[in-house]
Amino acid sequence: MTSAPLLRVDDLAVSLRLADGRLLPILSDISFTIGRGETLGIVGESGSGKTILSLAVIGLLPESAAVSGSILFDGKPLTGLDDKSLCRIRGSRIGLIFQEPTAALNPAMTIADQIAEGIVLHRGTGWRDARRQAIELLDRMRIDQAVRRADDYPHELSGGQRQRVGIAIALALEPELLIADEPTTALDATVQQEVLGILTEFVREKGVALMLVSHNLGVVAHMASRMLVLYAGTRMEAGETADVLGDPHNPYTRGLLAALPGRTGRGRRMASIPGTVPSLAHLPPGCRFAGRCADEIPQCSQDEPAWRAFGAARGVRCLRALTTESV
Amino acid sequence: MIILMIRRLVGLLLTLLAVSALIFLVMALLPGDPAAIMLGTSASADTLAALRQQLGLDQPLLLRYLQWLGGVLQGDLGRSHTYGVPVAGLITERLAVTLPLAAMAILLSVLIAVPLGVTAAAKRNGLVDLAATLFAQAGIAVPAFWMGLLLILLFSMQLGWTPAGGFPGWHAGFFAALHALLLPALALALPQASVLTRVTRTAVLDVLDEDFLRAARAKGLSRRAALWRHAVPNAMVPVVTMLGLQFTFLVAGAVLIENVFNLPGLGRLAYQALSQRDIIVMQDVVLFFAALVIVVNFSVDLSYLWLDPRLRSGKAFS
Amino acid sequence: MSGAGPATRGTTGFRLRRHGPLATGLTLILLLAGVALVSLVWTPFPPSKMQIMQKLKPPFEVGLLGTDQYGRDVLSMLMAGAWNSLSIALFAVALGAGIGVVIGLAVAAWRGVLETVTMRGCDVIFAVPPILSAMMLGAFIGPGRWTAIFAIATFMVPVFTRITVGAARQIWTRDFILAARAAGKGPLLISWQHVLPNIVGPIIVQVTIQLGLAILTEAGLSFLGLGLPPPAPSWGRMLAESQTFLRAAPWLAVLPGLAVALSVLGFNLIGDGLRDRLDPRQRGRA
Numbered sequence: 001m002t003s004a005p006l007l008r009v010d011d012l013a014v015s016l017r018l019a020d021g022r023l024l025p026i027l028s029d030i031s032f033t034i035g036r037g038e039t040l041g042i043v044g045e046s047g048s049g050k051t052i053l054s055l056a057v058i059g060l061l062p063e064s065a066a067v068s069g070s071i072l073f074d075g076k077p078l079t080g081l082d083d084k085s086l087c088r089i090r091g092s093r094i095g096l097i098f099q100e101p102t103a104a105l106n107p108a109m110t111i112a113d114q115i116a117e118g119i120v121l122h123r124g125t126g127w128r129d130a131r132r133q134a135i136e137l138l139d140r141m142r143i144d145q146a147v148r149r150a151d152d153y154p155h156e157l158s159g160g161q162r163q164r165v166g167i168a169i170a171l172a173l174e175p176e177l178l179i180a181d182e183p184t185t186a187l188d189a190t191v192q193q194e195v196l197g198i199l200t201e202f203v204r205e206k207g208v209a210l211m212l213v214s215h216n217l218g219v220v221a222h223m224a225s226r227m228l229v230l231y232a233g234t235r236m237e238a239g240e241t242a243d244v245l246g247d248p249h250n251p252y253t254r255g256l257l258a259a260l261p262g263r264t265g266r267g268r269r270m271a272s273i274p275g276t277v278p279s280l281a282h283l284p285p286g287c288r289f290a291g292r293c294a295d296e297i298p299q300c301s302q303d304e305p306a307w308r309a310f311g312a313a314r315g316v317r318c319l320r321a322l323t324t325e326s327v
Numbered sequence: 328m329i330i331l332m333i334r335r336l337v338g339l340l341l342t343l344l345a346v347s348a349l350i351f352l353v354m355a356l357l358p359g360d361p362a363a364i365m366l367g368t369s370a371s372a373d374t375l376a377a378l379r380q381q382l383g384l385d386q387p388l389l390l391r392y393l394q395w396l397g398g399v400l401q402g403d404l405g406r407s408h409t410y411g412v413p414v415a416g417l418i419t420e421r422l423a424v425t426l427p428l429a430a431m432a433i434l435l436s437v438l439i440a441v442p443l444g445v446t447a448a449a450k451r452n453g454l455v456d457l458a459a460t461l462f463a464q465a466g467i468a469v470p471a472f473w474m475g476l477l478l479i480l481l482f483s484m485q486l487g488w489t490p491a492g493g494f495p496g497w498h499a500g501f502f503a504a505l506h507a508l509l510l511p512a513l514a515l516a517l518p519q520a521s522v523l524t525r526v527t528r529t530a531v532l533d534v535l536d537e538d539f540l541r542a543a544r545a546k547g548l549s550r551r552a553a554l555w556r557h558a559v560p561n562a563m564v565p566v567v568t569m570l571g572l573q574f575t576f577l578v579a580g581a582v583l584i585e586n587v588f589n590l591p592g593l594g595r596l597a598y599q600a601l602s603q604r605d606i607i608v609m610q611d612v613v614l615f616f617a618a619l620v621i622v623v624n625f626s627v628d629l630s631y632l633w634l635d636p637r638l639r640s641g642k643a644f645s
Numbered sequence: 646m647s648g649a650g651p652a653t654r655g656t657t658g659f660r661l662r663r664h665g666p667l668a669t670g671l672t673l674i675l676l677l678a679g680v681a682l683v684s685l686v687w688t689p690f691p692p693s694k695m696q697i698m699q700k701l702k703p704p705f706e707v708g709l710l711g712t713d714q715y716g717r718d719v720l721s722m723l724m725a726g727a728w729n730s731l732s733i734a735l736f737a738v739a740l741g742a743g744i745g746v747v748i749g750l751a752v753a754a755w756r757g758v759l760e761t762v763t764m765r766g767c768d769v770i771f772a773v774p775p776i777l778s779a780m781m782l783g784a785f786i787g788p789g790r791w792t793a794i795f796a797i798a799t800f801m802v803p804v805f806t807r808i809t810v811g812a813a814r815q816i817w818t819r820d821f822i823l824a825a826r827a828a829g830k831g832p833l834l835i836s837w838q839h840v841l842p843n844i845v846g847p848i849i850v851q852v853t854i855q856l857g858l859a860i861l862t863e864a865g866l867s868f869l870g871l872g873l874p875p876p877a878p879s880w881g882r883m884l885a886e887s888q889t890f891l892r893a894a895p896w897l898a899v900l901p902g903l904a905v906a907l908s909v910l911g912f913n914l915i916g917d918g919l920r921d922r923l924d925p926r927q928r929g930r931a
Binding site for chain 3: 338341342345346349350353354364464465467468469470472473476477479480484491575576578579582583586587597598601602604606609610612613616617618620621
C-alpha cells in the first residue's frame with residue numbers, strides 16, 4: 001500500500017434530520033482506508049450504523065441526511081459531488097451488494113435485464129449484447145442453465161440464487177470497489193459458504209477492493225486482511241485482522257470474540273454481550289459501550305474516550321486500553 | 328394458473344347470466360304494462376293487444392326470458408319499437424361513438440394522472456404534490472357533466488376552439504370526428520384522472536421505500552430513470568385496479584356526457600329509449616353496458632398477470 | 646427520492662394537511678345543512694315564482710345570484726335544491742347502508758354459501774351503474790324522489806356489504822368473539838353486541854363518502870330528468886335547463902354545479918379526515 005489508497009474516509013459523520021427538525025447523529029468520527037484489491041471488514045451489531053456507512057460511501061443517503069468529513073475515492077472527493085457525477089461512478093466504479101437479495105431485486109424485471117441494465121447504462125452497449133454478457137455472468141455465478149434462467153423473474157429463484165444475481169449486478173462492470181452489506185445474513189447457513197466462495201473468487205480474480213460489512217466476526221476474520229469494529233455509530237478498534245483478533249484492546253472487541261461460536265478461547269464462554277446497543281437518540285454521556293462493558297470504571301461514563309492510534313496501523317477507542325497492564 | 332383463469336371465466340359468465348336475469352326481472356316485474364307504457368294513454372285496446380302479442384307479453388315469464396336470452400346469444404337483440412330496426416344494429420352504430428369516447432377518456436385520464444401522481448410522490452410535500460392533492464380532491468367532487476358544461480363555456484363559447492356539441496360521424500374524416508370527441512372525452516377524463524392521481528401517488532409512495540429502488544440507484548441510474556423504470560411499473564397494479572373499478576362510473580358519466588354534447592352514442596340511445604318508452608332497447612343497452620363493465624373488470628384481472636410476474640406462477644391470485 | 650425514506654418536514658403546510666380537511670369539510674356540510682333547513686321556512690323569493698319580466702338577469706342585478714329563463718330567483722332555487730339534494734342523498738345512503746350492513750354482518754357470521762351468493766350478487770349490482778338502474782326504474786314508475794332514492798340505494802348496498810364483510814371478518818377472528826361463543830351467545834347476538842360496535846368506524850367513513858357520491862348521482866339523475874319532477878327545484882335540472890342559455894346566462898350553468906361540487910367536496914373531506922382519525926394506518930391513502 002505505498003500509493004494512495006483507493007478509498008479514504010476521514011472524520012466522517014452522518015446525521016439524519018427527524019420529522020420534528022432535530023438532527024439525530026448516526027455516525028461520528030469514522031476514518032479508514034481501503035487499498036486497491038484489499039478487503040476491509042467492518043464489524044458491528046445491528047444498530048451500529050453499518051448500513052448508513054455503506055450508503056454514505058456510495059452516495060445514496062436519504063435526502064434528510066447531513067454529512068461532514070470527507071470521502072476520497074481514487075484521490076477525488078465523493079462528498080459534495082452532484083448526483084450526475086455520482087451516477088457515473090455508482091455501478092461502474094463502486095458496486096453495492098445488498099443484505100436482502102429478495103428486496104433488492106425488481107420483482108417485475110427478468111434477472112438478465114437487471115444485470116444488463118447497468119452494462120447498457122455505463123458502456124452504452126446494446127441490450128442484446130448486454131444480455132449476453134449477463135448470461136455469461138450468471139454462468140460464472142454458477143447458476144445452472146444460465147441461458148434458460150436468464151428470463152426468470154426473481155421470485156422464481158432461490159434465496160442463494162438471488163444473492164448471486166445481486167453479486168452479478170454489483171460486479172457486472174468490474175468496479176474497483178465493492179461494498180457488500182451483510183451479503184449472506186439473509187441466507188441459509190449452507191448457502192452462505194457457497195455465496196461467500198463465489199464472492200471471494202471474483203474479488204481475487206479481478207483485484208476488486210472489498211468493503212465487507214457484517215455482524216459476523218467469523219466471516220470477517222475469514223475474508224478480510226484488515227478490520228474495523230463499529231459500535232453505536234463510531235469506531236472502537238481497527239487494525240490488521242490478525243492483530244486485532246489476536247490481541248484485542250477494546251473490551252467490545254473481546255466481547256465479540258467471546259461470543260463467536262466454536263471458539264474455545266479464554267474462559268470458554270460462548271455468552272453474548274449482555275444488554276443491547278444503545279439507541280442513537282439516547283447515547284450515554286461517556287463511552288458508548290459503558291453500561292455493557294465488563295471492564296467499566298467510573299471515568300468511563302464521563303467523557304467519550306478519544307480515538308488513539310498505535311502500533312502498526314492500529315487504533316482503539318477505550319480509556320483503559322494502552323495503559324500499563326491492560327485488563 | 329389455467330384452472331384459475333377458467334374458474335374466473337365461468338364466474339364471469341355466471342355473473343353475466345345473473346345480470347341478464349336481474350335486468351329482465353326488473354323490467355318484467357315492475358308495475359305497469361310495457362305495452363301500455365310504450366303506446367301511451369291514447370292507444371286503443373286493439374293496438375294494445377296487438378303490441379302485447381308482438382312483444383310476447385301473453386306468454387309465461389320464464390319463456391319470455393329464455394326467448395330474450397336465446398336471441399341475445401344469437402346476436403338477435405329484438406326490434407326497436409320506435410326506430411323499427413333491429414336493436415343489434417342500433418347498438419353497433421352507436422358504439423362507434425361511445426367506444427372511442429370511452430377509450431379517449433381512459434387514455435387522457437391515464438396521461439394526466441400517471442405523470443402527475445408519480446411526480447407528486449417523487450417530490451413529496453412539494454408544489455406538484457400540493458397541486459396533485461388539490462386536483463384529486465376537487466376532481467372527485469366535480470360531476471363530469473358539469474365539467475362538460477364548463478369546458479363548453481371555456482373552449483367553445485369563449486375561445487371557439489372546439490364545437491359545443493354534435494358529432495359529424497366518422498365518414499366526415501378521422502380528425503374531425505376526433506375533434507368533436509375531444510371535449511367530451513376531457514370532461515369524462517378529468518374526474519377519472521383525479522381518482523387515478525391519488526391512487527398513483529399512494530402506490531408510488533409505497534414502492535419508493537423499496538430496496539430495489541436503492542439497488543437501481545446503486546447501478547448508477549439517475550433518480551428519474553430509477554423512478555420510471557423501476558418504481559412506476561411496480562406501482563401499476565393498484566392503478567389498473569382503480570381503472571377497472573372506475574369503469575362503472577365512466578359508463579354512467581358517458582350517458583350524461585353524451586347528452587350534454589349531443590353525441591349519438593349508447594348513452595344517448597338509452598336516454599332516448601327512456602323518453603320514448605322503448606323498453607326492449609332499454610333492456611338491451613343496460614345489458615350491454617353491464618356486460619362491458621364485467622368484461623373490463625375481467626381484463627383488469629388478466630392484466631395483473633402481465634403487470635406482476637409473481638402472479639403468473641399462480642400462487643397468489645385472488 | 647434518493648432511494649431511502651421520504652423526507653418529512655414540520656412545515657405549516659404539513660399541519661394544514663393534517664387538520665385542515667376535516668374542518669373545511671365540516672364547515673361546508675354544516676353550511677349546506679343550514680341552507681337546506683332554512684330553505685324549508687324561508688327563501689329570498691318563493692323558489693318557483695316566475696317573473697318573466699325579470700328573466701335571465703345576471704347576479705347582483707336581480708337577487709343575489711341572478712334569475713333564470715322564467716325570472717325565478719337562482720339563490721332561492723339553489724337553497725330549495727340543497728334540501729332536495731341532501732334529503733335524497735340521506736335517504737338513499739341510510740337505505741343502502743342499512744341493508745348493506747345487515748347483509749354484511751350476516752355473511753361474516755355464517756359465511757359458506759351465503760358468502761358466495763352475496764359476493765356474486767354484489768358483482769351483479771356493481772355492473773349496472775345507478776344512472777342505468779334509475780332509467781329502468783324511471784321507465785316504469787316515472788321520475789321522482791323514490792326512483793332516485795331506490796336507484797342510488799341499490800348501488801350502495803353492495804358497497805356497504807363489502808365494507809362490512811371485510812371489517813366484520815377480522816373481528817370474528819378475535820379472542821373476545823371466542824369468549825362470547827364460549828359463553829353460549831349465538832351469531833345474531835354476537836354480531837349485534839360485539840361485531841357491529843367494532844366496525845362502526847369504517848362504516849361511518851364510508852357513509853360520509855357515499856353521501857358525496859349520492860349527491861353527485863342525484864345531480865346526474867335530475868340532469869337527465871329522472872329526479873324530482875318540476876317545479877321542485879333541483880341542482881341537476883337547473884344545470885340541464887342552463888344548457889339552452891349557456892351563452893346568454895353562463896351563471897346558470899356555473900352556480901348549481903358549484904353547489905354540487907362543494908357539497909361533494911365537503912363530504913369527501915369529512916370522510917378523509919375521519920379515516921385519518923379512526924384508522925391511522927390508512928393515513929394518506931386513497
